[in-house]
Amino acid sequence: MSILLPAGYRAGAAACGLKRTGDADVALIVSGGPASAAGVFTTNRVQAAPIGVTKRHLRAGNARAIVANAGNANACTGARGRADATETAEVAARCMGIRRKDVLVASTGIIGHYLPMDRLRDGVTAAAAALSSDGLEAAARAIMTTDTRPKLAEATAGGGARVVGLAKGAGMIAPEMATMLGFILTDAACDRGFLSAALTRAVRASFNRVSVDGCRSTNDTVLLLANGAAGGPLVVPGTPEAEAVQDGIDSVCVSLARQIVEDGEGATKVVTVRVRGAANDREARAAARAIVDSVLLRAALNAADPNWGRVMAAVGVSGIALDPNAVDVWLGGQKLCERGAPGPGDLSRAAEALRARDVEIVVDLSRGSAECVFLTNDLSTEYVRLNAEYPT
Amino acid sequence: MSILLPAGYRAGAAACGLKRTGDADVALIVSGGPASAAGVFTTNRVQAAPIGVTKRHLRAGNARAIVANAGNANACTGARGRADATETAEVAARCMGIRRKDVLVASTGIIGHYLPMDRLRDGVTAAAAALSSDGLEAAARAIMTTDTRPKLAEATAGGGARVVGLAKGAGMIAPEMATMLGFILTDAACDRGFLSAALTRAVRASFNRVSVDGCRSTNDTVLLLANGAAGGPLVVPGTPEAEAVQDGIDSVCVSLARQIVEDGEGATKVVTVRVRGAANDREARAAARAIVDSVLLRAALNAADPNWGRVMAAVGVSGIALDPNAVDVWLGGQKLCERGAPGPGDLSRAAEALRARDVEIVVDLSRGSAECVFLTNDLSTEYVRLNAEYPT
Numbered sequence: 081m082s083i084l085l086p087a088g089y090r091a092g093a094a095a096c097g098l099k100r101t102g103d104a105d106v107a108l109i110v111s112g113g114p115a116s117a118a119g120v121f122t123t124n125r126v127q128a129a130p131i132g133v134t135k136r137h138l139r140a141g142n143a144r145a146i147v148a149n150a151g152n153a154n155a156c157t158g159a160r161g162r163a164d165a166t167e168t169a170e171v172a173a174r175c176m177g178i179r180r181k182d183v184l185v186a187s188t189g190i191i192g193h194y195l196p197m198d199r200l201r202d203g204v205t206a207a208a209a210a211l212s213s214d215g216l217e218a219a220a221r222a223i224m225t226t227d228t229r230p231k232l233a234e235a236t237a238g239g240g241a242r243v244v245g246l247a248k249g250a251g252m253i254a255p256e257m258a259t260m261l262g263f264i265l266t267d268a269a270c271d272r273g274f275l276s277a278a279l280t281r282a283v284r285a286s287f288n289r290v291s292v293d294g295c296r297s298t299n300d301t302v303l304l305l306a307n308g309a310a311g312g313p314l315v316v317p318g319t320p321e322a323e324a325v326q327d328g329i330d331s332v333c334v335s336l337a338r339q340i341v342e343d344g345e346g347a348t349k350v351v352t353v354r355v356r357g358a359a360n361d362r363e364a365r366a367a368a369r370a371i372v373d374s375v376l377l378r379a380a381l382n383a384a385d386p387n388w389g390r391v392m393a394a395v396g397v398s399g400i401a402l403d404p405n406a407v408d409v410w411l412g413g414q415k416l417c418e419r420g421a422p423g424p425g426d427l428s429r430a431a432e433a434l435r436a437r438d439v440e441i442v443v444d445l446s447r448g449s450a451e452c453v454f455l456t457n458d459l460s461t462e463y464v465r466l467n468a469e470y471p472t
Numbered sequence: 473m474s475i476l477l478p479a480g481y482r483a484g485a486a487a488c489g490l491k492r493t494g495d496a497d498v499a500l501i502v503s504g505g506p507a508s509a510a511g512v513f514t515t516n517r518v519q520a521a522p523i524g525v526t527k528r529h530l531r532a533g534n535a536r537a538i539v540a541n542a543g544n545a546n547a548c549t550g551a552r553g554r555a556d557a558t559e560t561a562e563v564a565a566r567c568m569g570i571r572r573k574d575v576l577v578a579s580t581g582i583i584g585h586y587l588p589m590d591r592l593r594d595g596v597t598a599a600a601a602a603l604s605s606d607g608l609e610a611a612a613r614a615i616m617t618t619d620t621r622p623k624l625a626e627a628t629a630g631g632g633a634r635v636v637g638l639a640k641g642a643g644m645i646a647p648e649m650a651t652m653l654g655f656i657l658t659d660a661a662c663d664r665g666f667l668s669a670a671l672t673r674a675v676r677a678s679f680n681r682v683s684v685d686g687c688r689s690t691n692d693t694v695l696l697l698a699n700g701a702a703g704g705p706l707v708v709p710g711t712p713e714a715e716a717v718q719d720g721i722d723s724v725c726v727s728l729a730r731q732i733v734e735d736g737e738g739a740t741k742v743v744t745v746r747v748r749g750a751a752n753d754r755e756a757r758a759a760a761r762a763i764v765d766s767v768l769l770r771a772a773l774n775a776a777d778p779n780w781g782r783v784m785a786a787v788g789v790s791g792i793a794l795d796p797n798a799v800d801v802w803l804g805g806q807k808l809c810e811r812g813a814p815g816p817g818d819l820s821r822a823a824e825a826l827r828a829r830d831v832e833i834v835v836d837l838s839r840g841s842a843e844c845v846f847l848t849n850d851l852s853t854e855y856v857r858l859n860a861e862y863p864t
Binding site for chain 2: 125127157159160161192193194298380383395400404405407417420422459460463464467
């Protein structure tokens with residue numbers, strides 16, 4: 081069941097040798113007419129060259145195209161990297177007969193290597209020649225790095241409009257930013273201010289609630305284009321139409337974020353961490369972050385070990401002034417910790433439940449009513465192998 | 473070359489079935505006469521029962537004995553755990569004819585299980601029967617968990633006095649606290665205030681400068697006893713004698729901390745991370761922490777991959793308002809990053825240097841003159857295997 085691009089968009093991909101496998105490594109997405117546009121970027125102080133260029137091109141609040149490459153992050157590449165990112169936009173613009181500042185640029189891959197521009201120029205040109213209304217999956221495949229499968233999602237957005245997204249994971253995934261490359265496209269017509277607020281809201285509840293390894297990348301970028309090709313009226317905030325579009329964007333972002341965790345490097349499980357009973361949202365989030373950042377706990381989950389002590393140890397360093405003797409912990413539906421001590425739950429039933437692909441950890445801090453849900457996965461020997469062998 | 477206990481101390485060990493291997497799992501250390509005593513403990517909010525008991529027993533600033541067990545952390549065990557820790561001290565005190573409040577207690581092992589007190593009582597009694605002036609190594613072996621070897625160190629402390637230490641690692645190692653079990657013994661006679669300050673200073677530059685997996689344990693404890701059996705005068709702060717004792721304590725703590733990193737779970741390398749050019753100590757420390765906490769970087773080091781981009785990505789999330797275009801990075805002696813972009817260093821020579829057991833990462837932030845040195849190790853598939861299989 082393949083997903084179609086929203087009305088008015090075309091996508092294409094090409095291989096130009098940035099991936100040693102010979103797979104497609106350049107993706108191009110273009111809207112037939114002008115689109116309003118918004119972006120969310122990594123909060124890492126070290127930001128890749130394309131992020132600077134894309135932020136500048138987004139200033140006017142609209143764009144026509146996205147050009148992205150995998151295999152080279154164009155990060156930590158100084159002035160030459162900035163010139164290369166600008167030229168990449170320029171080459172794409174020329175191919176499509178649009179202005180350079182209407183092209184957004186994104187890169188993912190190894191840090192600290194200059195882009196081989198001779199090859200990339202050819203790649204962008206070939207991707208432009210391959211543009212088609214059914215090129216979505218090819219584009220999603222082209223931006224993959226250690227991902228084992230393309231990540232795509234779709235939703236309706238009211239009034240016949242649709243939202244479609246593509247993304248790549250799969251390592252260096254942490255919240256506090258966009259957390260990877262994600263491109264969201266809608267054929268709804270959206271007010272620029274609405275679009276920016278909608279993206280921020282959607283990212284907060286999706287990409288900022290997942291963690292694979294706690295490592296924030298230099299290249300994380302989520303872009304949202306809205307070209308109005310579905311023919312509806314301009315969507316403005318505070319209307320039922322706006323709600324429908326927001327729901328569509330939320331749904332696509334949540335699906336893509338989950339797919340990233342499912343396909344996390346070496347992952348064998350998707351772990352939902354639900355912290356409740358926090359005094360406030362900040363606390364709930366801090367506790368959830370501490371749990372998903374524990375490599376010890378994530379290693380235990382790989383072996384379906386109901387090691388609730390590692391949950392407690394993680395919560396204890398979350399910076400919350402908690403009373404450990406008030407904390408309850410459930411693993412695999414079993415209450416293994418009650419008021420900070422061994423609970424009535426059954427360890428072997430918990431271990432049984434943790435053997436599933438989807439597992440849940442629930443922590444009740446007994447301090448209030450705030451909640452936070454985070455997704456992560458287990459830490460496997462395969463993660464280490466992948467990241468030890470990912471070559472410089 | 474075995475290390476002798478300082479004058480006036482005896483140690484013993486016994487096996488009581490807390491370790492499934494049948495190896496010794498109870499250690500007892502006792503001073504023939506009263507000793508001044510100090511302790512440093514985990515900053516985790518979730519603290520094991522023995523920590524509460526030991527803090528209480530330390531209030532008077534002196535102690536006669538330390539009783540420690542491996543195989544069970546007695547953490548997250550509520551009121552029963554507190555009673556068990558108190559009883560452990562009581563049993564040890566009775567065996568040695570001293571007061572309960574002169575016995576310090578420490579535990580390490582699995583969290584969330586009650587101590588099997590029937591067995592532990594026998595174990596403590598057997599360890600007391602085994603006390604001898606050459607029991608140091610046996611005690612160091614008894615506190616091991618996933619450690620592959622005992623950790624011992626010695627130093628002179630001026631005026632014929634000595635300092636000897638024993639410690640156990642090897643996972644759940646992070647700074648901001650004592651970071652494992654470490655017992656430091658000296659036969660110098662030390663003023664109680666001096667002793668406490670000396671331990672804090674020594675820990676800051678040793679156990680608080682190493683990280684294996686960034687996980688702060690519930691049980692970390694470093695204890696320091698000074699019994700004066702070497703016969704020298706009481707050491708008070710601000711004297712050359714105090715300096716000699718401090719140097720001895722520092723030296724023993726630094727050696728033990730390094731041994732813990734060397735024997736870190738699954739480690740194949742010791743990595744020295746040297747951050748310089750920071751605006752102040754806090755910044756230097758934050759940058760060093762961010763680097764040693766990067767599982768991505770530590771996985772790359774396992775494969776001797778000179779992936780300096782992962783150093784930059786880590787520094788970028790350290791919370792420092794740094795200018796990435798001013799940062800230099802050396803890996804294996806090669807300047808691979810200069811002013812945030814690829815530097816003149818040679819990648820293959822860096823890779824060659826990273827194949828050694830001892831490797832160095834140097835980062836210059838170009839913001840000032842503060843420095844910080846941290847030790848960590850690489851992340852191997854063996855670490856994951858060990859922690860996935862460590863049973864609940």
